[in-house]
Amino acid sequence: MLSAQLGVEGQSQCNVSLMASSASADCITQNGSSLKERNYLGLSDCSSVDSSAVSCGADTEIKSNLNLKATELTLGLPGSQSPHHQELSFTALLDEKQLFPLIPSKDAQKSVVSGNKRGFADTVDGFSDSKSAMLGEGKNWMFNGVGVMLTNKPCGTQPLVKTEATTLKECGNNVNNGGSNTNNAPAAKAQVVGWPPVRSFRKNSLAATSKNNDEVDGKPGPTALFVKVSMDGAPYLRKVDLRTYSTYQELSSGLEKMFSCFTLGQCGPAGAQTREMMSESKLRDLLHGSEYVLTYEDKDGDWMLVGDVPWQMFIASCKRLKIMKGSDAIGLAPRAVEKSKNRN
Amino acid sequence: MDPDTKKCKESKPHSSNSNGSKCSHLKFPDEALEKVLSFIDSHKDRNTVSLVCKEWYNAERWTRSNLFIGNCYSVSPEIVSRRFPRIKSVRIKGKPRFSDFNMLPRDWGANVHAWLVMFAEVYPFLEELRLKRMTVNDESLELLAKSFTGFKALSLLSCDGFTDDGLKFVATHCRNLTELDIQDSVAVDVGGDWLTCFPENFSSLEILNFASLNSEVNFESLEKLVNRCKNTLRVLKVNESITLDQLQRLLVHAPNLVELGTGSFMQELTPRQYEDVGSAFSNCGKLRVLSGLWDATDLHFSVLYGACARLTFLNFSEAVLQSGELAKLLAHCPNLRRLWVIDTVQDKGLEAVGSSCPLLEELRVFPLDPYDLDHQHGVTEQGLLAVSLGCPKLHYLLYFCRRMTNAAVIAAVKNCPNFTHFRLCIMNPGQPDHLTKSPMDAAFAAVVKTCPKLRRLSVSGLLTDKTFESIGEYAKNLETLSVAFAGSSDKAMVCVLRGCPKLRKLEIRDCPFGNAALLSGVEKYEMMRSLWMSACDVTMKGCRMLAREMPRLNVEVIEDEGSDDGAKAGKVYVYRTVAGPRRDAPPFVLTL
Numbered sequence: 001m002l003s004a005q006l007g008v009e010g011q012s013q014c015n016v017s018l019m020a021s022s023a024s025a026d027c028i029t030q031n032g033s034s035l036k037e038r039n040y041l042g043l044s045d046c047s048s049v050d051s052s053a054v055s056c057g058a059d060t061e062i063k064s065n066l067n068l069k070a071t072e073l074t075l076g077l078p079g080s081q082s083p084h085h086q087e088l089s090f091t092a093l094l095d096e097k098q099l100f101p102l103i104p105s106k107d108a109q110k111s112v113v114s115g116n117k118r119g120f121a122d123t124v125d126g127f128s129d130s131k132s133a134m135l136g137e138g139k140n141w142m143f144n145g146v147g148v149m150l151t152n153k154p155c156g157t158q159p160l161v162k163t164e165a166t167t168l169k170e171c172g173n174n175v176n177n178g179g180s181n182t183n184n185a186p187a188a189k190a191q192v193v194g195w196p197p198v199r200s201f202r203k204n205s206l207a208a209t210s211k212n213n214d215e216v217d218g219k220p221g222p223t224a225l226f227v228k229v230s231m232d233g234a235p236y237l238r239k240v241d242l243r244t245y246s247t248y249q250e251l252s253s254g255l256e257k258m259f260s261c262f263t264l265g266q267c268g269p270a271g272a273q274t275r276e277m278m279s280e281s282k283l284r285d286l287l288h289g290s291e292y293v294l295t296y297e298d299k300d301g302d303w304m305l306v307g308d309v310p311w312q313m314f315i316a317s318c319k320r321l322k323i324m325k326g327s328d329a330i331g332l333a334p335r336a337v338e339k340s341k342n343r344n
Numbered sequence: 345m346d347p348d349t350k351k352c353k354e355s356k357p358h359s360s361n362s363n364g365s366k367c368s369h370l371k372f373p374d375e376a377l378e379k380v381l382s383f384i385d386s387h388k389d390r391n392t393v394s395l396v397c398k399e400w401y402n403a404e405r406w407t408r409s410n411l412f413i414g415n416c417y418s419v420s421p422e423i424v425s426r427r428f429p430r431i432k433s434v435r436i437k438g439k440p441r442f443s444d445f446n447m448l449p450r451d452w453g454a455n456v457h458a459w460l461v462m463f464a465e466v467y468p469f470l471e472e473l474r475l476k477r478m479t480v481n482d483e484s485l486e487l488l489a490k491s492f493t494g495f496k497a498l499s500l501l502s503c504d505g506f507t508d509d510g511l512k513f514v515a516t517h518c519r520n521l522t523e524l525d526i527q528d529s530v531a532v533d534v535g536g537d538w539l540t541c542f543p544e545n546f547s548s549l550e551i552l553n554f555a556s557l558n559s560e561v562n563f564e565s566l567e568k569l570v571n572r573c574k575n576t577l578r579v580l581k582v583n584e585s586i587t588l589d590q591l592q593r594l595l596v597h598a599p600n601l602v603e604l605g606t607g608s609f610m611q612e613l614t615p616r617q618y619e620d621v622g623s624a625f626s627n628c629g630k631l632r633v634l635s636g637l638w639d640a641t642d643l644h645f646s647v648l649y650g651a652c653a654r655l656t657f658l659n660f661s662e663a664v665l666q667s668g669e670l671a672k673l674l675a676h677c678p679n680l681r682r683l684w685v686i687d688t689v690q691d692k693g694l695e696a697v698g699s700s701c702p703l704l705e706e707l708r709v710f711p712l713d714p715y716d717l718d719h720q721h722g723v724t725e726q727g728l729l730a731v732s733l734g735c736p737k738l739h740y741l742l743y744f745c746r747r748m749t750n751a752a753v754i755a756a757v758k759n760c761p762n763f764t765h766f767r768l769c770i771m772n773p774g775q776p777d778h779l780t781k782s783p784m785d786a787a788f789a790a791v792v793k794t795c796p797k798l799r800r801l802s803v804s805g806l807l808t809d810k811t812f813e814s815i816g817e818y819a820k821n822l823e824t825l826s827v828a829f830a831g832s833s834d835k836a837m838v839c840v841l842r843g844c845p846k847l848r849k850l851e852i853r854d855c856p857f858g859n860a861a862l863l864s865g866v867e868k869y870e871m872m873r874s875l876w877m878s879a880c881d882v883t884m885k886g887c888r889m890l891a892r893e894m895p896r897l898n899v900e901v902i903e904d905e906g907s908d909d910g911a912k913a914g915k916v917y918v919y920r921t922v923a924g925p926r927r928d929a930p931p932f933v934l935t936l
Contacts, residue, residue, distance in 0.1 A: 193447060194445035194446055194447040194853070195445070195828065196711065196714040196744060196769055196771045197826075197828075198445070198710065198711060199445070199528070301446075
């Protein structure tokens with residue numbers, strides 16, 4: 001159902017810019033924004049559209065189909081498949097939207113259509129014909145969330161997808177929203193507020209993550225600042241020492257190099273190299289484009305966009321990094337703004 | 345039957361009126377009754393005593409010295425102060441438990457200040473204050489410190505709202521302080537300066553716990569304090585900023601410790617330092633409880649060996665251990681009754697628990713990273729099985745996992761039928777049995793059928809209404825039930841409300857339960873402490889109906905989505921109260 005998932009991308013908000021329907025795998029429109037410039041259009045709209053309709057109650061079978069499909073390697077944008085798939089993915093999409101990390105589940109119950117300036121159907125067709133170079137590598141993308149806005153740049157088009165091929169296999173379940181049922185949709189790895197029920201102070205300290213390194217003399221403190229970096233779709237985590245960088249640019253390049261293997265092809269144990277290779281430049285585009293955003297978890301447990309605060313403040317408060325699909329990060333910008341307001 | 349009340353009846357004097365059936369004919373001096381009642385501590389018993397007759401009600405209220413308020417909004421300071429004139433120790437609980445998981449907006453309430461104002465006026469001899477999940481501001485701490493000359497014990501469990509300054513007031517003014525415990529409390533801008541505020545001659549401290557503070561503390565002051573209190577200090581739990589060699593210096597001053605929370609265990613030590621730390625531990629002959637242990641690894645375990653054999657409670661929830669490391673240490677801890685670990689120890693580690701700790705009664709396994717994509721780490725049904733096989737006395741379980749099977753749970757409760765607390769959290773919502781892919785109904789049915797003493801249950805995984813039918817039918821002693829992402833229809837909740845006679849706290853999130861389910865409990869809620877429902881199908885209409893029907897319940901909707909009847913009630917908190925609607929409710933809390 002991967003294709004179905006992909007088909008859904010087009011069904012998002014008006015503000016979503018879709019990948020230009022360039023057939024060429026090389027054509028990746030980039031808005032070229034750095035981390036700092038990322039700007040989610042219509043933030044105020046965002047909250048009203050961030051909701052998704054109550055799940056249409058896609059049944060378990062569909063979900064398990066999604067699972068299977070999700071493990072398929074496909075090229076091209078979703079939506080290039082049959083309309084039937086698109087429909088199915090719509091519901092999956094809605095469910096996943098409810099998993100959106102920073103939005104309380106109640107939001108998920110608002111009608112998705114309410115805030116949309118453009119209905120689902122409008123965008124589906126337009127999207128279905130386009131191919132995405134991003135998808136060229138055959139990664140299994142899964143749409144995550146309706147009402148996701150990636151960029152305000154009309155020219156940039158990015159599939160609003162995120163996926164974890166492996167996690168789709170492994171997580172059999174979807175998060176129920178309050179209004180829906182207990183179907184087993186694959187859980188997009190979005191976080192639900194307050195779940196699992198673990199006290200926030202119990203999260204591991206930085207020292208713990210650095211201890212996981214094979215550093216023999218892993219001293220805590222100013223000598224090394226290891227944080228875990230996860231990337232949506234990557235089968236395992238990496239760790240970086242934030243002290244080896246002094247600017248966001250450096251961090252970004254470092255991460256590109258580190259994660260290039262994940263997007264250039266499967267290099268993990270799961271591995272057959274069945275995916276199309278991507279050039280380094282494409283990867284850079286990948287990271288710099290609105291395709292991915294770099295986010296971090298701060299000391300309070302909130303997820304913020306990287307690049308909003310001065311570097312020193314960032315490394316002082318960063319506990320963990322995550323390279324998210326742009327679609328996932330939709331709720332972060334308002335948070336960051338709100339948080340800095342609170343701090344002032 | 346309470347033996348004291350029996351005694352009371354038996355010692356009834358032989359009055360001329362042989363028909364002693366009416367209390368008013370009893371020539372039983374109040375003083376004698378009061379004397380007898382003063383031996384009763386349990387507030388439950390006292391509540392029962394107070395219902396016997398007016399005389400007993402009065403005798404009881406004059407002799408009650410320990411006040412327990414399970415929900416700070418169920419009663420008001422005025423009512424309490426009118427009824428109980430002689431209170432020496434107070435325990436109050438505030439926010440609903442889900443506030444621990446960020447499900448309650450900030451400034452929701454449960455501020456202790458109004459209570460303290462009343463206490464200062466009515467109970468000047470107050471000695472102990474124990475709060476859980478309440479907001480405590482610095483002004484309140486100042487009021488506390490300055491109002492009660494004999495104040496002895498302050499315990500703030502999972503509280504928030506105070507800073508350094510507040511603690512400074514306490515340290516400075518509470519000359520008779522024996523206990524200062526801010527466990528799990530979130531304190532912003534709290535440094536360690538408050539430690540310097542204890543007076544030079546202050547030496548009565550028995551319990552000091554600041555393990556959850558996340559800033560440096562003034563070690564010299566701490567060391568001096570511990571030294572001054574060496575004869576009385578029983579419990580010392582420091583925070584992560586204290587290093588191993590600093591810990592050693594503290595231990596040398598405090599050989600009578602029964603409970604110790606260490607600081608960071610990650611430090612390079614010289615052989616000499618190793619020895620010193622090791623012998624410090626060995627010298628703590630009374631040590632039974634060990635926690636803290638941030639980043640402990642087997643590099644440093646040897647320092648603990650001298651104390652391990654006596655340990656009954658080992659809290660490794662801040663130490664990221666591998667299975668081998670845990671096994672190595674547990675081999676030295678045969679007397680363990682309670683163990684808390686992180687799931688990096690995996691099933692192999694739990695096998696070691698099963699084989700090394702036959703006396704184990706409580707096990708809590710926390711997830712290293714609840715949101716991690718990486719499914720390789722963690723514990724599974726195998727670990728649960730292994731522990732149940734080796735630890736037949738197990739009765740308290742908190743288990744976070746990503747994989748579970750019905751068969752394992754069924755077998756586990758068969759091995760350990762004495763469960764009183766069974767909290768299983770399968771972290772992916774709605775996840776079925778890992779092997780059979782069927783719902784986890786059979787597992788929880790087995791739990792409630794096999795464990796008649798069950799008082800607390802948390803369910804998870806893919807669950808249909810069947811689970812809740814079983815709970816309603818068999819869980820006769822159940823007091824607390826937590827449900828998330830489960831059930832198929834209203835019937836589930838109805839079964840629980842109709843079936844569990846001792847149910848006191850019900851917390852539900854993200855379940856398909858609507859107004860019918862909510863209203864089915866209309867007669868039950870007054871017998872319970874509280875009900876929480878969030879992200880369910882309850883609407884404002886249902887809440888309003890409940891509120892209308894039951895005036896002695898507060899039906900509060902937090903963050904409603906609109907006030908028309910059809911709007912979903914996002915978070916509903918229902919609790920019995922004699923104090924009427926909250927007077928301090930913030931704008932986002934709507935009392936219907």
